Amino acid sequence: xxxxxxxxxxxxxxxxxxxxxFSLTLEGEKVLSAVVGVGYNHRGLEKSCESRSYIQSLYIIxxxxxxCSHSHSTCFLQCAEELAGVEITRRAAYIxxxxxxxxxxxxxxxxxxxxxxxxxxxxxxxxxxxxxELVLDLLADLGGNRVNYGINTPGGVRRDVTPEQxxxxxxxxxxxxxxxxxxxxxxxxxxxxxxxxxxxxKLSKEECIHFGxxxxxxxxxxxxxxIRKVGPTAAYAEIPFNVITDTHADVFGRTVVRVLEMVESxxxxxxxxxxxxxxxxxxxxxxxxPAGEVVSRYEAPRGEDVHYVKANGSEHPERVRVRAPSExxxxxxxxxxxxxxxxxxxxxxxxxxxxxxxxxxxxxLNNNNTGEQQVFDWKQLRxxxxxxxxxxxGFDASKIKIAEKxxx
Amino acid sequence: MALSxxxxxxxxxxxxxxxxxxxxxxxxxIIYARMQNRQGPPWFQPLADFLKxxxxxxxxxxxxxxxxxxxxxxxxxxxxxxxxxxxxxxxVNSLFPFExxxxxVLYLLTIPTLTFFLAGWMSSxxxxxIGAVRAMTQLFSYEVPLFMALLAPAILxxxxxxxxxxxxxxxxxxxxxxxIPAFLVAIVAIQGKLERLPFDMPEAExxxxxxxxxxxSGRLLAIFRxxxxxxxxxxxxxxxxxxxxxFVANAxxxxxxxxxxxxxxxxxxxxxxxxxxxxxxxxxVIFCWKYLTPVALLxxxxxxxxxxxx
Numbered sequence: 001x002x003x004x005x006x007x008x009x010x011x012x013x014x015x016x017x018x019x020x021x022f023s024l025t026l027e028g029e030k031v032l033s034a035v036v037g038v039g040y041n042h043r044g045l046e047k048s049c050e051s052r053s054y055i056q057s058l059y060i061i062x063x064x065x066x067x068c069s070h071s072h073s074t075c076f077l078q079c080a081e082e083l084a085g086v087e088i089t090r091r092a093a094y095i096x097x098x099x100x101x102x103x104x105x106x107x108x109x110x111x112x113x114x115x116x117x118x119x120x121x122x123x124x125x126x127x128x129x130x131x132x133e134l135v136l137d138l139l140a141d142l143g144g145n146r147v148n149y150g151i152n153t154p155g156g157v158r159r160d161v162t163p164e165q166x167x168x169x170x171x172x173x174x175x176x177x178x179x180x181x182x183x184x185x186x187x188x189x190x191x192x193x194x195x196x197x198x199x200x201x202k203l204s205k206e207e208c209i210h211f212g213x214x215x216x217x218x219x220x221x222x223x224x225x226x227i228r229k230v231g232p233t234a235a236y237a238e239i240p241f242n243v244i245t246d247t248h249a250d251v252f253g254r255t256v257v258r259v260l261e262m263v264e265s266x267x268x269x270x271x272x273x274x275x276x277x278x279x280x281x282x283x284x285x286x287x288x289x290p291a292g293e294v295v296s297r298y299e300a301p302r303g304e305d306v307h308y309v310k311a312n313g314s315e316h317p318e319r320v321r322v323r324a325p326s327e328x329x330x331x332x333x334x335x336x337x338x339x340x341x342x343x344x345x346x347x348x349x350x351x352x353x354x355x356x357x358x359x360x361x362x363x364x365l366n367n368n369n370t371g372e373q374q375v376f377d378w379k380q381l382r383x384x385x386x387x388x389x390x391x392x393x394g395f396d397a398s399k400i401k402i403a404e405k406x407x408x
Numbered sequence: 409m410a411l412s413x414x415x416x417x418x419x420x421x422x423x424x425x426x427x428x429x430x431x432x433x434x435x436x437x438i439i440y441a442r443m444q445n446r447q448g449p450p451w452f453q454p455l456a457d458f459l460k461x462x463x464x465x466x467x468x469x470x471x472x473x474x475x476x477x478x479x480x481x482x483x484x485x486x487x488x489x490x491x492x493x494x495x496x497x498x499x500v501n502s503l504f505p506f507e508x509x510x511x512x513v514l515y516l517l518t519i520p521t522l523t524f525f526l527a528g529w530m531s532s533x534x535x536x537x538i539g540a541v542r543a544m545t546q547l548f549s550y551e552v553p554l555f556m557a558l559l560a561p562a563i564l565x566x567x568x569x570x571x572x573x574x575x576x577x578x579x580x581x582x583x584x585x586x587x588i589p590a591f592l593v594a595i596v597a598i599q600g601k602l603e604r605l606p607f608d609m610p611e612a613e614x615x616x617x618x619x620x621x622x623x624x625s626g627r628l629l630a631i632f633r634x635x636x637x638x639x640x641x642x643x644x645x646x647x648x649x650x651x652x653x654x655f656v657a658n659a660x661x662x663x664x665x666x667x668x669x670x671x672x673x674x675x676x677x678x679x680x681x682x683x684x685x686x687x688x689x690x691x692x693v694i695f696c697w698k699y700l701t702p703v704a705l706l707x708x709x710x711x712x713x714x715x716x717x718x
Contacts, residue, residue: 005534007535007538008534014613014614029690117614118614119614119685120605120606120612120614122440122444123443123444123683126444126446127444192606192684196687196688341689342538342615343609343688343689345615346614
C-alpha cells in the first residue's frame, strides 16, 4: 500500500449523517491531503425568507438546523427585535436562556454519542443518547416539540414555564448531574478513549484564529471566546457561568470542553429556574419593521452563530444572512485531517459537530471585468450534465425526456 | 461409518455448529444490548437475519474473479467446521483426536482470516482493499500471542493434542492456575482473531463501510457471517477445553458443562466488547507486540521451567 490512493468519504458513507464529500489522498493509512466538498444540501432558506413575513421567516429560520433550532431562531429574533425597537421582557429572556441551555445539553449529548459511535464505543453512544432523551422530553414539555420547539416568537416567547415544569426540570437536572459526573470521569480518565482522541485533529490557537474556528473547536485550543460572555444577549449577562477552555487543541480537548460545558449548562439551568423573574412573556411586535440592518450573534452549541437582517420598512425582510457555526469551522477541516490516520478522519470531521445543511449556500460569481454572471440556469445545467456523461462515461443522455421545470 | 457421518454432519458437526453459533450470536447480542441499556434482539433474530440474507440477491463486482469470489465464504465456513471436529465437546476426547491436532486447529482457524483478506482484495473496491490490508496487518499482530498463549499450557501438559491437554488438566486441575496469564492473553488475542471490538478495524463501519465485506451480499455474505459466528463458537470451545478443565464421563452432563463453559467465555467476550472503544491499527500492532507477546513468552518460560522441575 505504498501507492497513493484517494478514498472518498461520502457523499454516501456510514460515518456521515448528511451528504458531504471528503476526498482523502492516502499513503498507507496516513492522510496526505484532504479536499472538503460540501454543497449537497442547499435549500435556499435565506432566499425564501425574503418573500415571507417576519413571523413566517422565523419558522423557516428555526429549521436551518435540526439540533440548534433555538439558537438560530433566537439569533434571528434578536435582529428583528432590534430593528423593530422592541425589547423583550426579562421573563421571556430567562425562558430563552433556559431553552438555549437545555438545547446545549441535548446537542452536546448528541455529539458525545456520535463521537463515541465513530470510534466504535457503542456503549457510551447508547448511554449518552439515553440521557439525551431526558432533555428532549423536557424540551417537548416546555416547547411542544422535541427538536423544533417553536417557543420563540417575535417579541418574546409563546409559552410560559409552570411551577410543575420547573419541578420536572430540577429533578431531571439531578439525574443529569450524576450522569455528567460519570462522563466527566470517562472523558478525563478512560485510557482507550484518550488513546483514540488525544493528538488527533490538532488545530492550535494560532491556527484556530487564522481559520476563524469558533465554539468548542476554538475553546479547546485556549481561545477564550464565548458570545455568552463577550457579547451577552437575552439574560446571559445576569447568569453566572465559567467559559470552559482547554489546552489540548485536539479532539480530546474538544470532548473535554463539551462535557464540562454540559456541567456548566446544568448549573445555568438551575440558576435560571431559581431566579426567573415574574412578568409577561410577550410584548407586541409590529407587523411592519422600519428600514435598517442589524447583525446579531448568539452562542449556539456549535459556536458563534451570526445572523444579518436587512429591513426595508415592509412586512418582509429584504435580506437575511445566516452564518452557521459549522460554516466557520469548515475552513480548518482539511488542515486538521492532513497528517492523521484514515481511522481518525470521520472522528475529526465529527469533532467540529458539523451541520452540513446549515452550512450550504449558493453563490453567484460576478466577473467584474465583463459583468458576466457565472451561474447555471436549468437548461445550462442539463446541457452540462449531458456533456459530462458523454465525456466521462460515453453515455448519451440527450435522448432522455424529462418533465419541463415550470418554476425556474 | 454411519456414526462418523452422523458426527460430522449432525452432532457435533455441521448442523449442531450452525444452530449453536446462531444461539451464540443471540447471546452475544443480548449481553451487548443489556450492557448498553437496550432491549436487545428477540431470540430468533440471528436466524431471521441469516434467512433474509440468503434470500437476497447476490451481486458480484465486475472486476472480481467470480469463482474465487464465490468460493471464499465456503472456504471460511469449511475451515471453521473442520476445526470444530477436533475440539472436545461432550467429554475429554474430541471426535478424532490425534497428537498435534492443536496445531491443526489453530491453522484451520487462520484460514477464515486469510479468506477475509482475499475477499477484500478480490472485491477490487477501495474500502474492501483497505479492510483487507488491515485484516492482514491484524493477523500478524495477534496470531503470535494467541498461538503462544495456547501452546504454553500444551508445553506443561506435554502433549500437542487438545484432548491430551484437556485430559492432563482434568487430572491435575491445580496446574491450570499457572496458566492464568496465558488465559488473559488468549482472551485479548481472540478479540483480534474474531475482529470484534476493540480490534474490529478490518470492518470498521464508520471508516470503511463494511471493510472487507463491502462488496459481498446475499447468500455469500450470509455464509461469511455464519462462518464468523461459528468461529466464535470454535474459539470459545478451544478456550473452554484448554483453560476450564472440568469434564465428566457422562456424555449428557458433559455436554451441559460444555454449554456452560462456552457461555462463560461468550460472556467475558461480550463484556470486553461493550466496555471498549475501537483502537487504531498501529496502536493494536504496538499493543500486541509490546505487551501481549512478552506476557505470552513469559508464560512459556514459566511453563518450561515448571516442566523441567517436575
